[in-house]
Amino acid sequence: MSKTELTGELLQQQKAPTLGDTLSQISGVSSSYFGASAGRPQIRGLGGQRVMISSNGLPVRDMSSVSDDQLVPIEPFFADRITVLKGAAATVAYGGEAMAGLVDVDDGRIPLQHSAHNYTDQIEIQSGYNTGTALLGRFQGQEQGFAYNVNLLHRERGDFKVPKNAKDPACNDWSELVLSSQLQAQCQVVLGQPQWEYNGTKYVDVTPLDQQIIEHRSDNLQGKVENSSNYQTSFTFGGSQVFANEQLLGFSFGYTRANRGIPGFMHLTSKGTDQLAETGKIRINSDQYRFDALYSKEFKNNSFLNHGEITARYTNQLDDESLAERSVNTFELSNWQLNPTLNYQSSSELTGMIGLALEGSKHQGGGVDNYLPDINSDRRAAYILQNANYGPLSAQLGARYEKVEYEPSFPATYEPGRGQGSAIADREFNLHNYVASMRFDILTGWWVSSSYTHAERAPAVNELYASNPHFALLIEEQGNAQLEMEVNKATEFGTGISFADFSITANWYENQYENFIYLGNTGVNRGGVFVKEWRQADTENTGFEVELSYTLATKTAGDFTFSAFADATENTPVYQFDGTYDPFTIENFFDPKPDQEAEYYRRNLEGDSMPRTPADSQGLAVHWQYDQLSASLDYVHHGAQDKVAKGEFASQQYHLLGAYFSVTQNLLGYESEVYINIDNLTDEDARPHQSFLRQLTPLPGRSVAFGIRAKI
Template identity: 30%
Template sequence: MNTQRTLLASAILAALSSAAFAQSTITTTDPVVPKVVVTANPFRTGESDQILTPAKVLQGDELRDKAGSSLGETLSQELGVSASAFGAGASRPIIRGMEGPRVKMLENGMAVSDVSGLSNDHAVSAEGAVAHQIEILRGPAALLYGSGAIGGLVNVVNERIPTTLEPIVTGQVEARYSTVDTGRNTSGTIDGSVGRFALHADGNWREADDYKIPGTRVIGDPDSGSGRLANSGTRERNLGLGASYVEDWGYVGASVSRLTNLYGIPSDEGSKIDQKQTRYDIEGLVKAPFTGFENLKFKAGYTSYEHAELGEDDAPEVIFRNRSTETRLEMSHLPLAGWRGTFGIQTENTNFSALSAEGGADTVPVTHSTSQAGFLVEEKDVGPVRLSAGGRLEHVKREPVTGLDRSFDLKSGSVGAQWPFMQGYAAGLTFSYAERAPATEELYSAGPHDATATFDVGNPDFDKERSRNVELSVQKTTGLVRWKANVYRNKFKDFIYGNITGNLLDEEGNPGDALRERIFEQANATVRGAEAELTYNETGAGWSGRLFADTSRGKLDGAGSLPLQPADRIGASVGYRMDALRTGLSLVHGRGQDRLASFEDTPTESYNQLNANLSYTQKVGSNDLTWFLLAKNLLNDEIRLSTSVLKDIAPLPGRSFVFGVRAKF
């Protein structure tokens, strides 16, 4: 905990020492960036109001500057968020050292229903290039979306089902080119209306070659290759269409989207993943449906997902499929005895499998899963103190074709209080308890996973995973200088993790030399950490700045560290915006990470990631045309993330310049 206290203290002291300078440098507080509403929060409050549900919202210029080829890359410099970094095509967000099924991925408040939570080589199917905003959320509000969201959730908001009538056609088109991978990316959105019908369309096209690396592919091996990282290219196509009928009483609408994504896995096996997904959604909202209720919202979605893991000859080896139907009904009530909140029900019905395409052992058998849940999240002001509470009851059943059916009754809850101990300052304390049903692959895996070079073995006798979390938050939310600090401790019972045993097996599970045996196991564990962030003039014109630090520790009780733990980080950025000009510079320092699980061999070295941005916006008639230049990893540092399974053989890209133009109309 010494490192945690040092990082946290450094950020807080920096905030205090900067306050006088900040207040004297700029006197205007007029924002150039509007306040952002967190759509995944039942109370739809602003980002700075989220002390009981710590949130970050990326939108506008900040989102466009940080946008990468994957969701993990886009969010990797946010407070408490790192990335799995499984090549350019697949990088999933890791929140406070927790990943996979403990971090829920949403698109417009509905599960993405891909299989990215199963393994780091699987890409998230939600596309950030056409997102209106991306939300990171933890705390009681996460209970609305699943008791398994112990680490938190990420919600990609693309407004594919429009909720308002645009009086004129509006939209945005962007094209960019990146030097490190000769990457070409074009994306766009358009919204309009015909009578009472609101219409939406969006699309994204991305193609990139293998990216350049600053050193050798394998640590300390000059014969392993340099220049470009083999098999790291990507090719993606994404199209979405939506329409709504909008009236004074509310709206009802539907959307359809199609994703195709072919990307390489820069491992020794040279695999590729050919990903396809078709998604259908309907959504409706009725204002004041009954006396005492603010609104009623209904959502339903069907997703057909498939990806094939291709070998060196581009022939399928394993085919993953997931067919999922999800429904949600939410009702928000008017204040009742001072309490305001949302309650509802959620159902999910999925058929998942990971079957051999070559007639060998199946990785995961065909498994039918169902869940039914009821949830409630409430908030009340008692004097100056704001109370928050949430609860969720859920029943999950898994039925594989091989037998060994399992059922789990899950209970989750959270309580918290926010105390504004002086004007512009507040402290919050949250306690939460969550239960998670073991995922299908954790129960029933019994076959090869070629992209990760493992032979996975589940355990159908697993108990449910339970966690108890306590979090203390303090923040300053007014003025040019703002800051926040969080400390947390999460105690797990029957934590599920993949243990690499050291045994080598063949494709059938017999002794061999092709695959590492990975057995899912359960043990008690503890995750604790601290975060701090200072911002100066974050949304106003003129100079702005940010300092942040985060650290986390994940340990198995009496058995060493959890695998793939993030490094301690500290970062700083400075920016300037005035009229048509905007520019910025950021530096993130990641410390060396040698807290390894028993089966991990290689610590990671420290790194410095220096990025910059420059943009100029000109008026063309009534439209905005923005020319921009982004620079990533300007120091050309060799960056290997401790959270990446491929850290030994696949560093992050080297120095890259991104040239682009964006038109808003």
């Protein structure tokens, strides 16, 4: 398992409005990118239900793992530390939703008191060109054993600018569009009546140029992406009290409200429209309430127990999706969690932790376009992690047992569709996760590591029960209530060398998925959108990451830190047969072999790669610090992705160049940092391959943000 932490000045420089964008310069990490307001982290080419996002150590249960267009209810600008764990080993402590990795955001909403802590109030103001305007405030202090922390944020951004047209050039290319109805749907275009002629071997398009009419259902503006604006307001208040015998009791309350557009997307056949062909802009209103509580105790005089902790959380999230200012889809997700843990030490070499995870969720949907039934979910888990350290050798063993239960029901507003997702049933899963890892320090400054993880994941609610059109993804999404648990047998090897001010690390990984759950093609178009259904088959995820860093300290010119990284990942179906099986021959028609038949259709519908696999990337950065001045320049190259699934189009390479400059000085009696942050300096037309929005909108063009951070 590879671990990366963002803290301090580097975190300040890389903070972005979405969590995915904040972490996008870490090797092996990408953003799902659903516009400037929604971007969920993906790790090693996988995201959604396989990347756990946690806040202060507790999982964040929200709808962003179900649908990429949903806002991740975590504010990166409040983060004191962001930890990224890459690999399946995190599943022992966090469950199967961490199969690809974990992102934990420590925002200090419950202040953990330290006698040497310097409590300082801070205000930050940011605005600029092609960027949002934001006002942030953090106010904290401590009086007679009680510490408090208040965070305030308001951010708003208009429609963002792009270097060329909003849509991909292929969306204006008749020759590309006429051959692919899927591309027409992704581009949201309608073609004039094509004319076909048989040339003796196949039908070819012979439509005259003056009749090659492309009608755009959604706007294809030049230099701007319509309906990409958003605003957000967040507030948190937390406090903690220290008691005798090394005890602490803390709590926090948080509220987030957001309104955001889904750029480029239009409903095509909503039940809420007067006509099937009517279109309209999609906007989503979100409200979330969150309550956290913490009790911790240090066992100073106990020879076995070190630390005990009980964390609890309750969240309530309400999203209202509107089409042309009419509400068509709502959902409410409420969740409670209770996690007690104990840290122990049986000897100086042996330490460990045991824990429980108790959780319940309730999903309720509404509106004319509701695509999920109501679902009650319960999770119960127990786990143990044992660490051993003997000189140059360190090892960890861990095990987790988890039980997941789903109880769906039909609300009055829900109409089941026609696919497997409508055949709902209660489900129960018993999951087992194990991990064994070791690290050996061969020499001072040179180490090697390896790990093996057996991880199991229960299908998610949409994978089991989705039914009807899911307009945010421009598909009809069909679940399958008969899906089995997903199993990952993960192997990872790593090595690192560090001496003086130089370090380099490398990791290789292989994840062998059994019953990998994926959203598969059907080839059916219904109601203006393509039908996709959740299926299972073996799949392989492999790749590597390399990172290096060098610090050069000078007496006259300041300190320079040079860093670089490279990563690559592949997600490929695992086929057992040679592909020659033909289910349409008479001898096979009456006696098909199920395994060969299933593989035949997967080959012909999915191809040799899983869709939306991020392209390989390489990055370079230099950071400079001299007295009160600091600056950085970062460059990331995202390669072309031509390993694509059936019906998917290759994407072009692109380059992102960014710059940051700041000076710390006294302004009006307050210690302040004035900074300039420039993204996409070369105004590149950048379209991430992993994004559902790739054909409809690129990343924002050149953006320049000016800001002031002041300690008051």
